[in-house]
Amino acid sequence: MRRDLFMRIHDAIISHDRYFVQRRNAAKKLGHSSLQKMTIAIRMLAYGVTTDFMNEYLRIGERTAMDSFIWFVKAVVSIFSAEYLRSPNPEDIARLLAIGESRGFPGMLGSINCMHWKWKNCPNAWRGSHNDINVLERSNVFANLAEGRAPPVNYSVNGHDYTIRYYLADGIYPSWATFVKTIHAPQGNKRKNFAAAQESARKDVERAFGVLQA
Template sequence: MTLIDSDSDEKFEIARQLVLEGEGSSSRGSSKNARRFIRRDRLQAHQNLFHDYFTDPPIYHHKYFRKKFRMSRPLFLHIQAAIEAYEPYFVQRRDSSGRLGFSSLQKITTALRMLACGVTADFMDEYLKIGETTALRSLKMFVKAVVSIFSEECLRKPNNDDIVRLLAVGKKRGFPGMLGSIDCMHWKWKNCPTARHGMYFGHIHEPIIILEAMTFYDLWIWHAFLRLPKSHNDINVLDRSFIFSDLVQGRTPTVNYTINDHNYAIGYYFANGIYPQWATFVKTISAPQGNKKKYFAAAQESARKDVEHAFGVLQA
């Protein structure tokens, strides 16, 4: 990640600033209306970022990295290498004036901070020396590249290998045949159009949209249905989503397990009490009586916390 800058960058900058000021005074009649040029030291910003997080050892260790990027450094570097190889926008080049452009580390860091921390587009300018327009473009290009590169691996239903792994983990946790947990959460729609406020208003008097998700213990969300307003409940959302369309049409994954000497060929999911009495749902026992039922209810509720954990990570 070593960068080499040109000694002539200063001359290019002076010439570029003069051109910009000249254009402003000639085309608009006054230099006051010209776009003011800010000399950002991109190279120094990259070096600061590199020494802070990517040298060995870095100034900020892995706990600070995870806090700032919401992921480990090896995962960040894996994503960065894949995106840089896929999308030429993230390959560092010189601009028309000869200045060395932003590095992929700067662009991807800006995009991730906006996604993970919710900062504004111009928030990283003072640290990474990247303007608002470039930050927004980096975010859009980053999202498109991630979807194109990783969608077949992450944004999909479980395949046969995944089913085997999920069943093995479920059996180890005491629930053979368990494939995950399903639930809904209310999500504040910050940028809801004014015309739709009435439909999406919730009990907190703010627009709310419902997310239905299917998750497992490792925070893998392999089903997400985000569309319906707060006026719906979990059953209404279930009726409108396509999570069990394959089950209705008989295209279920191959699942074979035995419980109490009975063989089963359909996996099941943990759900809360509002969900219907379907064979594919295993709900807790309300007001359990006896040690056996109390133990089952506690184990089921403990394992169903997987989906609550995933929702907490998304909200954070």
């Protein structure tokens, strides 16, 4: 994680919750710093390590590690959910379309990837009931588009005008107008160049999901 991003989150959670402010205990001994507590939480999220691992890495006990993890997650959701855990607004859409066009895909809002996350203690009745495709079918990502409430998008490709925004997807997804999929076993330079560009752009979401799943 970049230092500026780390410090932005750090400063926000300190202002949000006194748990992260370093203070002295009843014995006047200085407690763990906010940087230690935040580092613990992020390492547990990123690497899936257990709380006792933190004692060796940062000299912090299991109880404090777990408390830091819980308070950190609650603080991040409370502070940033209104900005990041929501549907894109018109300004977001304009920014995403500009990014897509700069990468050679006019009209692209981004890449899509549905992930079936195995739940170890899932009730028996639910086991095996979901895969990537029916996760997609239960998603509300395309609700506005299906209901005709999506903002219009106008762009041209090879002299043809289009109004439907789209996402890059891999070959497993259905052939919907809002998906632009890669070309399996492309033949010829034109198709090979397209497949390479499409798969390169999709690496962003695949890497992000890989970190979340880990």
